Amino acid sequence: MRYDVAVVGAGIAGPIIARNLARAGYDVLMIDKKAEIGSPKRCGEGINIGIFEKYDIPYDRRFINREIYGAKLYSPSGYELELRYKEVSGVIIERKVFDKMLAFYAARAGADVWPRTEATGLIRKGGRIAGIRAKHEGEPVEIEADIIVAADGVESMVARWAGINTYAPPHEFDSAYEYEMLIEGYDPDLIHLWFGNEVAPRGYVWVFPKDEDRANVGIGINSDNPQTAKYYLDKWLRENGIPARKLLEINVGAVPVGGFVKELVKDNVLVVGDAARQVNPMHGGGMAEAMEAATIASRWMIKALEEEDMSLLKNYTREWWEKDGKRLEKVLKVRRVTEKLTDEDLDLFIQILSGADAEKIAGGNYGEVIKALLKHPKVLLSPRRIKLLKELL
Ligand SMILES: Cc1cc2nc3c(=O)[nH]c(=O)nc-3n(C[C@H](O)[C@H](O)[C@H](O)COP(=O)(O)OP(=O)(O)OC[C@H]3O[C@@H](n4cnc5c(N)ncnc54)[C@H](O)[C@@H]3O)c2cc1C
Numbered sequence: 553m554r555y556d557v558a559v560v561g562a563g564i565a566g567p568i569i570a571r572n573l574a575r576a577g578y579d580v581l582m583i584d585k586k587a588e589i590g591s592p593k594r595c596g597e598g599i600n601i602g603i604f605e606k607y608d609i610p611y612d613r614r615f616i617n618r619e620i621y622g623a624k625l626y627s628p629s630g631y632e633l634e635l636r637y638k639e640v641s642g643v644i645i646e647r648k649v650f651d652k653m654l655a656f657y658a659a660r661a662g663a664d665v666w667p668r669t670e671a672t673g674l675i676r677k678g679g680r681i682a683g684i685r686a687k688h689e690g691e692p693v694e695i696e697a698d699i700i701v702a703a704d705g706v707e708s709m710v711a712r713w714a715g716i717n718t719y720a721p722p723h724e725f726d727s728a729y730e731y732e733m734l735i736e737g738y739d740p741d742l743i744h745l746w747f748g749n750e751v752a753p754r755g756y757v758w759v760f761p762k763d764e765d766r767a768n769v770g771i772g773i774n775s776d777n778p779q780t781a782k783y784y785l786d787k788w789l790r791e792n793g794i795p796a797r798k799l800l801e802i803n804v805g806a807v808p809v810g811g812f813v814k815e816l817v818k819d820n821v822l823v824v825g826d827a828a829r830q831v832n833p834m835h836g837g838g839m840a841e842a843m844e845a846a847t848i849a850s851r852w853m854i855k856a857l858e859e860e861d862m863s864l865l866k867n868y869t870r871e872w873w874e875k876d877g878k879r880l881e882k883v884l885k886v887r888r889v890t891e892k893l894t895d896e897d898l899d900l901f902i903q904i905l906s907g908a909d910a911e912k913i914a915g916g917n918y919g920e921v922i923k924a925l926l927k928h929p930k931v932l933l934s935p936r937r938i939k940l941l942k943e944l945l
Contacts, residue, residue, distance in 0.1 A: 553581075553693070553694075553695055553696065554579075554683075554695075554696045554697070555579045555580060555581045555664075555695060555696070555697045555698075556573070556578040556579045556580065556697065556698050556699065556857055557569075557570075557573050557578055557579070557580045557581070557697055557698065557699045557700075557701065557853065557857075558580075558581050558582075558583070558683060558684050558695050558697035558699075558700050558701070559580065559581070559582040559583070559663075559701040559703055560582075560583055560584075560671045560684065560700070560701065560702055560703060560704045560710045561582075561583075561584060561701075561702070561703035561704040561705055561708075561825070561827070562582050562583070562584035562586070562589045562651065562654075562655045562658075562665065562667070562703075563584075563651060563703065563705055563825065563826075563842070564651070564654065564825060564838075564839050564842040564843060564846070565701075565703040565824040565825030565826075565827075565842040565843070565845060565846040565849075566582055566584070566701065566703035566704075566824075566825075566846075567582065567651070567654035567655045567657065567658045568607060568654065568842075568843055568846035568847065568850070569701055569703065569824065569846045569849060569850050569853070570582040570655075570658035570661075570663040570665070571654070571657050571658040571661045571663065572846075572847070572850035572854070573663070573850060573853060573854065573857075574658060574661035574662035574663040575661045575662070576854045576857075577662075578854075578857055579662075580658070580662070580663035580664065581663065581664045581665075581666065581695060581697070582655065582658055582663055582664070582665050582666070583665075583666045583667075583669035583670075583671065583684075583686055583688075583695075584655075584665075584666075584667050584668075584669065585668070585669065585670035585671075586667055586668070587667055587668045588648075588652070588667065589651050589652045589655045589665075589667050590647055590648040590649065590650065590651030590652045590655075591648045592648075592801070592803065593647040593648055593651075593801075593803060594728075594803050594804070594805035595647050595768075595803070595805075595839075596644075596730060596758055596760045596768045596770050597617065597644050597645050597646065597647050597760060597762075597768055598620070598642055598643075598644055598743055598758075598760045598768075598837070599642060599643060599645060599837070599839050599840060600641070600642050600840060601639075601640050601641055601642055601643060603839070603840050603843060606843075607843045607847060609654070609657075610657075612653060614646075614649050614653065615645050615646045615647075615649040615650040615653055616643050616645060616646075617643070617644045617645055617646045617762045618643065618644045618740065618761055618762055618763070619640040619642075619643055619741075620640065620641060620642040620643060620644060620741065620742065620743055620760075620761075621636055621637050621638075621639075621640060621641060621741045621742060622634070622635045622636040622637045622641055622741075622742050622743075623635050623742055623743045623744070623745060624739065624742045624743070624744045624745070625745050625746075625747065625902055626744070626745065626746045626747065626902075627747060627748070627895075627898045627899045627901075627902035627903065628747065628748030628749070628750065628751060628895040628898055628899055629895070629899045631899055631902045631903040631906060632902070632906060633902045633905050633906045634742070634906075636741075636742065642743070644743075644760050644761065644762055644768070646762075666688060668688070668689050669686050669687065669688040669689070669693070670686055670687050671684050671685070671686045671704065671709070671710055672685050672686055672687055672692075673685040673713060674700070674710075674713045674714060674821075675694055675695075675696065680819060680820070681700060681714060681819055681820055681821055682696055682697075683695050683696035683697045683700070684697070684700055684710070698820060698857065698862070699820050699821075699822070699853055699856070699857070699862070699865070700714070700820060700821045700822075701821075701822050701823075701824060701849070701853075702714070702716070702821060702822065702823040702824070702827050702828075703823075703824050703825050703827060703842075703846070704827050705825065705826045705827055706725075706805070706806050706807070706808055706826040706827070707806075708823065708826070708827030710821070710823075710827070711813070711818075711821065711823035711827055711828070714818045714819070714821035715818050716813065716815060716816075716817075716818045716821065716823050717813070717814070717815065718813050718823065718827065718828070718829070719811075720808060720810065720811025720829055721811065722775050722776045723774065723775075723776050723810075724808060724809060724810035724811035724829070725775040725806045725807065725808055725809065725811075726754070726755055726772040726773060726774060726775055726781075726806070726807040726809050726836055727772070727773055727774075727775040727777070727780065727781040727804075727806060727807075728770060728771065728772045728781055728803075728804070728805045728806070728807050728836070729770060729771055729780070729781035729782045729785050729802075729803070729804055730768055730769065730770030730771070730785075730801075730802070730803040730804075731768075731769050731770070731785070731796060731799050731800075731801065731802055731803075732762070732766070732767070732768050732769075732799070732800045732801040732803070733766070733767065733769055733796065733798055733799045733800060734765055734766055734798035734800075735759065735765065735766070735767050735769055735794060736764075736765045738759050738761065738767070739761075740761035740763065740764050740765075740767075741761075742761075743758065743759065743760050743761070744758065744759040745757070745758055746758075746788065747898050747902075748895050748898060749894070749895055750895070751784070751788060752771050752772065752773050752784055752788075753773050753774055753777055753784075754772075754773060754774040754777075754891055755771060755772035755773045755774070755836070756771070756772065756835075757769075757770070757771045757784075757785065757788050758770050758771070766800070769785070769789070769794075770785065770803070771784055771785040771788070772807055772836050775806060781804075782804075807831060807836040807838070808826060808829035808831050808838075809831060809833040809836055809884075809887070810829070810833045810884050810887075811829050812828065812829045812830065812877055812880060812881070813827075813828040813829055813830075814869075815869055816828055816845075816849075816868055816869040816872060817865045817866050817868055817869050819862065820862050820865065822849050822853070822865060822868060824842065824845045824846055824849050825838065825841075825842035825845060825846065826838050826842065828845065830842060830844075830845045830872075830876065830880070832880065832883060833880065833883055833884040833887045834883050834886060834887045834890075841876065841880070844875075844876055845872055845876065848868055848871050848872050848875070848876075849868045849872075851868075852864055852865055852867045852868040852871070853865065853868075855867075885943075886944055889940055889943045889944050890944075892940060893940070897937060897940070900928075900930055900931070900937075901925055904924065904925055904928045904930075904931075905921065905924065905925070919945070922941055922944055922945050925941055926938065926941055926942075
């Protein structure tokens with residue numbers, strides 16, 4: 553069988569590309585090895601409210617689990633910083649429904665969608681990549697396509713088969729572990745984040761509420777840590793007197809937090825989303841980044857097909873690096889600086905900010921945040937802290 557475009561992976565990036573290309577009138581096939589698209593989830597399910605309008609995704613109650621009005625940050629010694637907005641700032645989605653609906657939008661736009669279909673290799677003809685080999689419900693199939701999209705997530709193989717260098721050292725990944733569980737006592741209108749070198753080295757513990765008394769409770773830590781993420785999460789639950797006996801799901805996963813893939817295109821193969829490490833290295837959120845990269849990739853794929861010139865695909869690498877790559881490299885630099893913060897620094901900074909102008913901080917004015925910290929006597933008296941904060945500016 554033959555398609556204009558074959559997309560491997562029906563997570564976030566894949567369905568956006570499949571929908572956009574089908575809308576433009578091209579024959580698209582999207583495959584996923586999962587029998588049920590979206591399940592199991594490997595996600596805290598938190599996302600910014602802005603993505604719905606930006607990426608033309610309906611605000612559909614079927615996958616909007618809970619609306620969120622801000623965040624509460626906790627320092628190692630228990631100082632708190634609450635950032636509460638008047639309007640909804642984010643949502644906790646239900647990924648099992650969300651991913652499936654994204655695939656549905658792609659199918660509705662004209663794409664073929666096959667679950668339980670695993671890509672196993674590439675077809676090469678006359679020195680070029682002519683399609684993918686897959687197993688569809690256990691049976692081998694060959695799918696020829698002009699363009700192949702590797703949207704196959706953090707463990708991506710497709711890009712590697714094509715010769716794209718997706719290697720990143722272990723230090724550039726976080727290990728994540730998460731319970732969806734019954735939990736009480738946390739404001740269900742906010743997400744909650746705990747920081748500290750003993751709490752979650754390099755990362756944080758999160759409570760993302762899905763109900764008044766149900767939440768995704770998870771943790772991300774550096775994956776080269778001698779202890780596991782589960783060890784730290786269970787320790788945090790124990791120390792906070794939260795029984796972990798009413799569990800609805802357990803999710804484990806790796807999150808790329810650096811090591812962005814340099815060349816996103818090789819001939820007629822593009823890599824996108826987690827497969828290209830397009831994740832925010834500060835908080836590990838990758839859904840919005842996957843949507844943005846998928847949007848840029850879609851534009852260049854349409855242009856390449858229109859003009860029958862596959863060399864145009866390379867513009868996706870250029871444009872992504874100019875826009876998002878540069879921005880994420882900056883975020884990565886900031887993350888590397890925050891890795892040097894001691895628990896005392898975290899206590900002090902959160903304490904200072906909780907007394908600062910919350911409106912300004914909640915408005916996301918990053919420069920104001922650093923300036924507020926730099927004015928404080930306990931910061932001014934510490935050349936090390938001044939140096940760290942100046943690195944963040
Ligand atoms: C525990 C955890 C919590 C997270 N929390 C958040 C959060 O709160 N907010 C946020 O924005 N991000 C979060 N992330 C990150 C987010 O889940 C990813 O960045 C996002 O899913 C990336 O989308 P994607 O389309 O690139 O890949 P995925 O969503 O991983 O989709 C890849 C798809 O490819 C399929 N696939 C793989 N190999 C093959 C193959 N050979 N053949 C066919 N199909 C294949 C897989 O089955 C999968 O469905 C979290 C990650 C983890 C692990």
